[in-house]
Amino acid sequence: MxxxxxxxxxxxxxxxxxxxxxxxxxxxxxxxxxxxxxxxxxxxxxxxxxxxxxxxxxxxxxxxxxxxxxxxxxxxxxxxxxxxxxxxxxxxxxxxxxxxxxxxxxxxxxxxxxxxxxxxxxxxxxxxxxxxxxEPVVMVYNTRALPQTKVPHTRRQLLDLLRADDAPLRDKVGTYDIERSSVGYLLATQDAQRGSIAGALLGALGDNGVVREERTGVLLDQVGSGRLSLVYNVLGSYAQARIDAGAPLGVIEPEDYTLVVxxxxxxxxxxxxxxxxxxxxxxxxxxxxxxxxxxxxxxxxxxxxxxxxxxxxxxRPIQLGPGLLVYLDALKRRQFLDAWRSSVEAKQR
Structure with missing residues (x-):
């Protein structure tokens, strides 16, 4: 497509x-x-x-x-x-x-x-x-790659980790590619409406060379293998099924708010x-x-x-109804994608 x-x-x-x-x-x-x-x-x-x-x-x-x-x-x-x-x-x-x-x-x-x-x-x-x-929208991390002392439990803690001097998540963090993933786009627009640090977090993800994928399973494959240490804003049930099967994964529901799809x-x-x-x-x-x-x-x-x-x-359940149509407006969508793209692409090394 x-x-x-x-x-x-x-x-x-x-x-x-x-x-x-x-x-x-x-x-x-x-x-x-x-x-x-x-x-x-x-x-x-x-x-x-x-x-x-x-x-x-x-x-x-x-x-x-x-x-x-x-x-x-x-x-x-x-x-x-x-x-x-x-x-x-x-x-x-x-x-x-x-x-x-x-x-x-x-x-x-x-x-x-x-x-x-x-x-x-x-x-x-x-x-x-x-x-x-x-589905709670969660962060998933590799328990072997990220020590418990560094595991973020809020978006602010994730932002601090992304900005840390030792750059533990450089080229090791992933999320949905919202240009290809409709669910990723929905979650990104919800973060923009609810979170005051959404813009700063997106910029920090870009600074760390965030890996972007279309499907939840691909992201979880990469964090499970250790290719990535943490993925942000993914659907929780898929991760839990892998944990039950023995994968070295941990699930974090952000304490500031956890979106529900x-x-x-x-x-x-x-x-x-x-x-x-x-x-x-x-x-x-x-x-x-x-x-x-x-x-x-x-x-x-x-x-x-x-x-x-x-x-x-x-x-925080995302409410079904006409409010979800706002970011499907062609102009708003184009503007949002342009801003997102400039954050995650222009700063990557």
């Missing part, structure tokens, strides 16, 4: 012409096939497979096709395929701003059920976009199988589905028994 991001809508519509297919996995019906469901999602197939397997225990006649697509391509592919035989039945994405844009532009089918009513107000919008899980589901108006999409969404939001997301897929559940799904004191 082109990196020349000048006009958002123009870019995404143009990119839709060439957006490459994602990784596709077909989950055949466990019994006589009576229904089909096509899901386009940004969650890794290996993570979501356990969820689909459990759903098929309840609905053995449903064949599920899951396509793992990066966030921007998911948006572009939907615009390209929505009126074709390849149209998805359900979109599941951590790109909250792009999901919001699809809803705002009239592409979503409303759905009400006891399960959707149980979703906290901060995690749904217009009964058309629903949070199914949430929703993994949202939306049923398109053009869904070929809307009833199956509604049924699957209700499963995801049910007590059983939320338990599977939590225990098996290691994703944090939205709906909690006996609670409102409040993610915690220092966690």
């Amino acid at each position: 082109s990196r020349c991001l000048i006009l958002l809508c123009g870019l995404l519509l143009a990119a839709s012409v060439s957006a490459a297919p994602g990784d596709v996995q077909r989950f055949p019906a466990k019994g006589e096939a009576t229904a089909q469901l096509r899901i386009h999602g940004t969650t890794d197939i290996e993570v979501f497979a356990v969820v689909i397997a459990d759903y098929q225990r309840l609905h053995p006649g449903t064949e599920v096709v899951y396509e793992d697509i990066i966030t921007q391509d998911l948006y572009a592919r939907f615009l390209r395929d929505r009126n074709t035989a390849a149209a998805p039945d359900l979109l599941i994405s951590s790109g909250m701003d792009l999901q919001t844009k699809l809803v705002n532009d009239g592409n979503a089918l409303a759905h009400r059920s006891p399960q959707t009513e149980a979703v906290p107000a901060w995690a749904k919008w217009r009964n058309e976009a629903f949070g199914i899980s949430y 929703l993994r949202t589901a939306m049923i398109p108006r053009t869904s070929p199988h809307p009833n199956e999409a509604k049924q699957f969404l209700d499963y995801l939001l049910s007590a059983r589905g939320q338990q599977v997301l939590s225990r098996e897929a290691r994703l944090m559940p939205i709906v909690r028994t006996g609670g409102d799904g409040d993610p915690g004191q220092n966690r």
